Amino acid sequence: xxxxxxxxxxxxxxxxxxxxxxxxxxxxxxxxxxxxxxxxxxxxxxxxxxxxxxxxxxxxxxxxxxxxxxxxxxxxxxxxxxxxxxxxxxxxxxxxxxxxxxxxxxxxxxxxxxxxxxxxxxxxxxxxxxxxxxxxxxxxxxxxxxxxxxxxxxxxxxxxxxxxxxxxxxxxxxxxxxxxxxxxxxxxxxxxxxxxxxxxxxxxxxxxxxxxxxxxxxxxxxxxxxxxxxxxxxxxxxxxxxxxxxxxxxxxxxxxxxxxxxxxxxxxxxxxxxxxxxxxxxxxxxxxxxxxxxxxxxxxxxxxxxxxxxxxxxxxxxxx
Numbered sequence: 001x002x003x004x005x006x007x008x009x010x011x012x013x014x015x016x017x018x019x020x021x022x023x024x025x026x027x028x029x030x031x032x033x034x035x036x037x038x039x040x041x042x043x044x045x046x047x048x049x050x051x052x053x054x055x056x057x058x059x060x061x062x063x064x065x066x067x068x069x070x071x072x073x074x075x076x077x078x079x080x081x082x083x084x085x086x087x088x089x090x091x092x093x094x095x096x097x098x099x100x101x102x103x104x105x106x107x108x109x110x111x112x113x114x115x116x117x118x119x120x121x122x123x124x125x126x127x128x129x130x131x132x133x134x135x136x137x138x139x140x141x142x143x144x145x146x147x148x149x150x151x152x153x154x155x156x157x158x159x160x161x162x163x164x165x166x167x168x169x170x171x172x173x174x175x176x177x178x179x180x181x182x183x184x185x186x187x188x189x190x191x192x193x194x195x196x197x198x199x200x201x202x203x204x205x206x207x208x209x210x211x212x213x214x215x216x217x218x219x220x221x222x223x224x225x226x227x228x229x230x231x232x233x234x235x236x237x238x239x240x241x242x243x244x245x246x247x248x249x250x251x252x253x254x255x256x257x258x259x260x261x262x263x264x265x266x267x268x269x270x271x272x273x274x275x276x277x278x279x280x281x282x283x284x285x286x287x288x289x290x291x292x293x294x295x296x297x298x299x300x301x302x303x304x305x306x307x308x309x310x311x312x313x314x315x316x317x318x319x320x
Contacts, residue, residue: 001033002067002085004060006053009271010297016121017143017170025269025296028056030084032092034066039092040319041277043080043241044268048218056081069093069247078222078244086245087277087319094320101320102280102313105250110279113288114310116141116166118295124155131159139164141194141289145172150181157188166287168194171218175204185212192264192287194237195219205232215264215287223252226259235262237289238281246277253281262286269295272304276314 009025025044032039045051059081067075069089076082094101102110119130121143134140140163142156149169156165167190169178178196185193195217197205202219215235219225221242229236236256243249253263265282266289267275275290282288290311293299302318304311314320 001065002030002060002063002088003033004028004030004057004084006057009299011269011295012297013295014120015118015269015295017145017168022269025271025292026053027270027274028053028060028080028084029273030060030088032085032088034092035096037092037096039088039090039095040273041084041087041089041091041245042270042274043084044270044274045080046241046268049079049242051080056084060085073244073247076244078242078248080241082244083240084245086247087240090246090277091319094316100316101277105246105280107250107280107283110283110313112307112310112312113279113282113285113290114139115291115306116287116289117291118143118168118289119156121145121152124151127152128155128159131156131163135160135163137163139166139191139287141166141168141291143168143170145169147174147177149173149177150184153181153184153188153190163189165190166192166194166289167196168217169196171195171198173197175208179208182209182211192235194264202232210234213262217266222248223255226252226256226261229261230259233261235264235286237264237266238285239266239268240274240278241268246280249278249281253284257284264289266290267292271296271300272302272314273300273319275304275311276319279311279313 045056116139118141173196192213194215199219213234216233217237220236263285264287265285270292
């Protein structure tokens with residue numbers, strides 16, 4: 001039996017990016033029950049990609065009860081719905097076999113991965129305060145994406161003088177804004193810039209200087225999107241809600257690296273259940289951004305463990 005529910009988890013504080021703000025994580029939980037064993041997976045429907053909780057629930061409702069992971073790749077397109085069911089099927093297989101999911105996938109035991117912690121878009125003064133409160137973290141991700149971001153960037157650097165910085169513009173800049181900011185990035189210790197220009201309008205990235213690596217996010221989905229990224233991007237942000245699950249993510253990670261891209265593994269704002277599968281492809285990533293549970297006021301039972309070494313692999317009771 002395959003079922004799906006819409007669940008809500010409150011955030012510890014409002015989370016803002018260039019496209020808007022949210023105060024809760026609305027996620028779809030897929031459950032696969034067969035032979036008395038239950039597996040779970042989670043996705044975050046994303047309006048940017050034409051998804052709603054209702055559309056995702058409707059997609060999952062079309063699936064036949066006995067669908068396999070292989071058949072699922074053809075039954076649903078890449079996206080949130082396929083991700084939730086794909087990860088639920090992996091979890092079910094692990095629990096039914098009594099083996100950890102990485103062993104089923106032929107992978108070595110995963111290790112903790114240092115993860116970025118995300119600072120929400122806000123006034124420069126507020127972002128300085130956010131940065132100062134998290135200055136002990138070695139890697140901070142800053143949400144930007146306006147025409148007046150330099151004061152925000154300077155404020156974060158003042159608040160967290162020793163942290164490595166990642167910038168995520170969420171498609172919010174123009175080529176002119178990016179070009180103006182680019183010379184300052186190295187000076188301020190920025191390690192990469194994520195999706196500075198809108199997907200579909202990013203051709204200029206092949207023509208203008210990229211003083212620090214530029215990572216594709218909204219422009220990168222599954223393996224089919226890789227060819228168009230060459231010459232424009234240096235890295236690819238792999239998110240399971242875009243690839244349509246762990247099955248595609250593991251193959252895409254290998255293909256992206258073979259094509260010369262470095263990897264970042266990221267997430268939507270979700271719970272530990274959504275982050276757990278992404279820890280596997282994160283083993284190959286130069287940067288990991290799986291901080292979703294750290295932004296929540298309440299998480300799943302048996303949540304992921306975070307400490308100074310990063311995010312740890314999940315307990316079997318959570319996933320896999």
